[in-house]
Amino acid sequence: MPSTIVKHLADFTTQSTYDRLPKSVVNECKRILLDSIGCALAALDTPKGRAGIEYGRISGSANCMATIIGTGDRVSVLGAAFANGELINSLDMDAILPPGHVTPYVLPGALAVAEAVGASGRELISAIAVSHEMSFRFGKAMDYVRDVKDGKTATPKVFGYSSTIFGATAAIVMLKDLPIEVRGHALGIAGSIAPVNSHRAWGRHAPSTTIKYLLAGALAQSALTAAYMAELGHRGDVQILDDREFGFPRFIGTNRWEPERITKGLGNEWLFPAEQSYKPYPHCRLMHALFDCLIQIVEDNDIQPNEIDSIKAWVEGIAEEPAWLLREIEHVIDAQFSMSHGLAVAAHRIPPGKAWQDPELVFSRTVRDLMAKITTEVHPDYVQLLTNNGASRPGRIELRARGKTFVAESRYPKGSPSPEPGSMMTTDEIIQKFRSNANGVISPENIEGIIHSVMNLESIANVGTMMRMVGTTAAITRDSTVQVPVN
Template identity: 25%
Template sequence: MTIGSSASHTRRLSSHVAEFPTADTPAAVIHAAKRSLLDGIGVSLAASSLARQVEPFIGLAREGHTRGGTPVIGCGFDTAPTLAATVNGALAHALDFEDTHDAAIVHPYAAAIPAALSAMNRIDKIAGRELLASLAHGANLVCRVSLGFTNNSETDGWFLHPILNSLAAAATASRVYGATSAQVEQALSFAFSQSTSSAAAKDQADSDYRTIREAFNAHAGVVGASLARDGLIGFSRVFDGPYGIYGLYGGGSVDAAALTGDLETRWENTAVSFKPWPSCRGTHAFVDCALQIMQDPLFSADEISDIEIRVSPFYQSLCEPTAEKSRPTTASAAKFSIPFVLAATVRSGELTLKQFDEWALADEQTIRLAERIRVGVDRSLDMRSAMNGGVKITLADGTVLRADVEEPRGGSTRPMDDAELIAKFRACAELALHPPRDIAAFVDLVMNFEQEPDAHSLLVALRADS
């Protein structure tokens, strides 16, 4: 469908965010939101101690330190809500370990959760179920917006998917505020006006932008929602017409069914994937394949003579340039390298956060193995099937071991259950600079959050002095 002057996608989406009754929100949607809330806070807790890129943000947040403000996750102090959204946004994606929507290729909660924490700090009371519904609306909206694109705008020089998350933050914060549909529409326009991203960040190995990008989205969303709440007007029709998102970034074309179809029954937040491994989701098919192959009794790492992978065109960039991807110098660069991630998995028999520390990055055996990996691009795969991948390992005696994955573990067909998510949370929380005082109680709080009469209990649980 070509965007025309009579399109009303913005109004429909804004009305849905503002007006859909929380009481009518399906239980599966609420449950999915609290799983993502637990996972998002968990990886942020771990990032507080492990990600050097967040240290400047923590320093900025300390300048606004105020008792009773919004907690900086894992850091033991509160700060002004807008500053908190910024630093918590940086924490959310710093380890690239949070959930993702495989088809939409977005991290729908990375900016939404920080925005929700900051927004509810500005209101007197909000029930736990309503906060979860607000998060679900933000995640659902950004997934739909991404799925609405019919082309890959990165070929035009835009790094599109990071741009979109400001909309999730704006929608979430607006719902928390109890905004009208008109206010949601203006909040989206203010968030959109603060958001841009060049694909150049993907091509520069030492760029920190990919790590801390959600700081800017969370900030834009909270600011946008707050301005709209106070009556300011940005512009209408964020998704419509020649100057809307699809007119500017999508060549004027939109998949209307993906964007606004089945609004009351299709919730994309229920289709998110949770990461069992702390790297770019585009690398996970190859981790998955490697672990499957290594279970074969014929496999021996010492006998590998050749490794060939099959990768989608969309994730070809995670293999090139070969020299950089084989020998990444930072954890962030390593997480966006299929050759390194695959080699590290084969060498260690697992992929955990420790495979990205400075000692692991310097391991010459891992580097040499990564350098030997041959890449084949499967042109039959489009952007929506980009997670598909395969690995073929040939041993010295000629034995060929192969594995292919359509959807990596953690996705809707092979999900992580609640017990696995809770175990992941516990492991991440223990790494925080300032973990929750009682991790078990925190898990119970979040996993039963729809029963909380006041969601501010979450802020209390995140504070070091609670």
């Protein structure tokens, strides 16, 4: 195989064995896995989650070798990967890493293949590490949703998460232990069948598609297709990343292409843990600093929703798009991005989690009434703050109640590594989030068993033993009823 970027990536998959991973990378992979399983379990009763499960059953009834999380279903690798991708991403509570969402695209195929081939925990850790590092590097090499230029928002006309197909495919070929030549062809095929970057259209149209910025299940299946086609003898385009005029950078729509950011130090420097973030709230990440501020105000001052006269919020510039400005909520997924709806829910002081997207709360009169009292505008300093530190997601809240104005401001939302102590979500906090998401879905014994298995993943001889716990539903009734305050 010629010396190309694809060849470099294929070599990376063979060199990145568990024994060569830094401890920080191993720990981050465990955190990602536990958080993602919890997000999937919490989403079983959501419309997107249910649709993903049903499609997974339809497309995966033969060769029942992999588990749909939170169900008793064992289906094909393709079916499980689709369903689990949709479940992980359904609540929009999954982990965040540039170029944006990575895990719901790269983890599902790896989990399904790991279970099917009887991979060890160490092999799964290596695959998770490679898929996230590779995806992160592509994200840094291409146009990005939070790009700025000349002190203003410079959101590109075309961008998205299609490039995660390379990381997703890399994880699969590692777990299948394919020869180096075949791995290169799989990555070349992946580039040729990557989904289009439709993210901008989704954000510009409201109400927008409920599959969101990129259907997680579809990309997970595309990565599996790339790996299996290479294994079955198909040849991939190994020059696809080197050709800026006609190759992947051109047809995927990026204006910026800095391939040295993909390859420089690859295998020796692990960059993704420094920017891996986790979401305490089931809502678009750009709102999280605002939620932190608003919840602090209403809890510290015991303010009830019916006492609030107005809420004014300052947010980063990319929120000035129809998907975030939406006020007519027709579907629970609309609520995951609407700024006014998210702030109205946060003001109700309901613990963040799957309850935030319970239809009884989403469409309640008290939430709708409060939305009418909320205004938003662009934070005047967000470009400067973002330029100085990429972890910045500045937010400011001014709340009027009881004849007073309450103010709170935050630069770094909870969940991200940053210069601010306490902003990073600790492993204990991720475990608590998992327990909350899994509660009532799987048995308490399995909740603790999964935590123990993931935190000691390097000791597991066969990932299938863990997946059996993930796939066993609790013999109790799930109750997502939310107590909604009445004005």
